[in-house]
Amino acid sequence: MRVLIRADASVIIGSGHIARCLTLANTLRNDGADVRFACRELPGHLLLRLADQGYVTYALPARYGAEEDQDIEAALPWQADLSALAEEIEDEPQFDWVIVDHYGLDARWEKAARGLADRVMAIDDLANRPHSVEVLLDQNYSAQALDQPYAAWVGPECQAFLGPRFALLRDEFQCEAIAIKSRVERVLVNFGGFDAAGQVYATMLALQGFDDVQVDFVAGLHNPHWQAMSELAASRPEWRLHTLSADFFALMQAADLFIGAGGGTTWERAALGLPTICISVANNQQLNAQLLAEAGVHLYLGPHVQLEAGRLRDAIEQLCGDAVLRRSFAEQSRLLVDGRGARRIADALAAPANPGSPDTVTTEQGA
Incomplete structure (x- = not known):
């Protein structure tokens, strides 16, 4: 399985998006997957650390426009971001999965990313924008405690994993x-x-x-x-x-x-x-x-x-x-966490396509 992860780290954004994606990447790699990262070269990026851990990385521009907002939830120019990514991987075969963990990207980017991969997964915490994905992960307790927080934001093809039972933790936390x-x-x-x-x-x-x-x-x-x-x-x-x-x-x-x-x-x-x-x-x-x-x-x-x-x-x-x-x-x-969330998500990504009903959203929640 070939997986491309699109996430960023910076002094403003923090390191949490990369940290949780790296945990999932390690689990997938241990299963034999080829996992790669694409990240912008923002101040405080972690591209070198990812490379030191043996991952192929693709460096994307820090900015796509002179006035671009660097805030953690600021929308990215999605077409420019995807164009830069496509240019970096133009000689690569199709990926099986693109995983995007970024508050600045939404369904527009995800739909277009299907030109790079067969399936798309999003990691989110906000439940504030549309997604076009086969798998969505929100590991926060709020996603479990609130009533269907993503009902308005994902389509019928989406399998949603909600709550800390799916938290992406390293194996040592079992x-x-x-x-x-x-x-x-x-x-x-x-x-x-x-x-x-x-x-x-x-x-x-x-x-x-x-x-x-x-x-x-x-x-x-x-x-x-x-x-x-x-x-x-x-x-x-x-x-x-x-x-x-x-x-x-x-x-x-x-x-x-x-x-x-x-x-x-x-x-x-x-x-x-x-x-x-x-x-x-x-x-x-x-x-x-x-x-x-x-x-x-x-x-x-x-x-x-x-x-x-x-x-x-x-x-x-x-x-x-x-x-x-x-x-x-x-x-x-x-009671909330058993440390096996990364294993559960890795198994879901390895499963055959379209495991659920074609006209319902499959939602699994921690309990």
């Missing part, structure tokens, strides 16, 4: 839950691969009074507050500041409390039963984070732009001393 201690001893802080919102530094300031807690801060690439954080961490022997971590899973396993955003690590935390204080750093994280809080999965403090430092300190103090609440968060989290 694991035992962490132990919930009587009091928090280690905290892990991370707000994505870039932390453009500067929330790691804000959390570092809030943690200054917790002298009996070991803290790992994973700041991400190109962090805007790196110098200030380095100076603070140098005076605190119980703090460790990392750009990235070669073994983030081990840091998560060792932690008793996680402070972070509402992105892809949400499902990694859930698989481990790692109690979390969640702060959304992008608009597309807010609904999912709020619904998870209402379901008793984590403590959600709202968008970072509205958060007062005192409220974060109070939340840390509350969770550090409340083992009952942390245990409840862990139990509710573990």
Whole structure:
């Protein structure tokens, strides 16, 4: 099977789209598939990292127009994007699948992409635009909790996989839950691969009074507050500041409390039963984070732009001393995720075409 993945990473977009696509790509490659990536050369792109992991990559232009908006949800000039992609792969045979994980592309791009592949899959979180695909994945809890969020956006040929049961997690997250201690001893802080919102530094300031807690801060690439954080961490022997971590899973396993955003690590935390204080750093994280809080999965403090430092300190103090609440968060989290989502999606892509009824949308939801 030949698969082409179209996704981007940048300081503004973040690394989450590439991270989840890479997890699926690794599962497909382990099954014998030839998987390739096409990404724009935006500031903070991850093309070299993908190539280092053995993937063929196609570099697309960072911009298709002088005034193009670089916002995470901004619409791309879809014809220009597809034209650039077609030029890059013009000598390649037809792909079996194109997988697109991009908020700036919709059904127009997907229909035209059928000139490159037999079938098309979309990964989405927003449910705000039409898709023309055979398979759609939305791994968010909001996709499971809301009533048919994609009913108006996909056609009858689409098989939709909705909810955290299909979350794209590495195999290591098929694991035992962490132990919930009587009091928090280690905290892990991370707000994505870039932390453009500067929330790691804000959390570092809030943690200054917790002298009996070991803290790992994973700041991400190109962090805007790196110098200030380095100076603070140098005076605190119980703090460790990392750009990235070669073994983030081990840091998560060792932690008793996680402070972070509402992105892809949400499902990694859930698989481990790692109690979390969640702060959304992008608009597309807010609904999912709020619904998870209402379901008793984590403590959600709202968008970072509205958060007062005192409220974060109070939340840390509350969770550090409340083992009952942390245990409840862990139990509710573990009910959502079993770590086999990538396997389920890989199996769906390997299945024969048109497995469902021709006049109904097949929707599978986590439960």
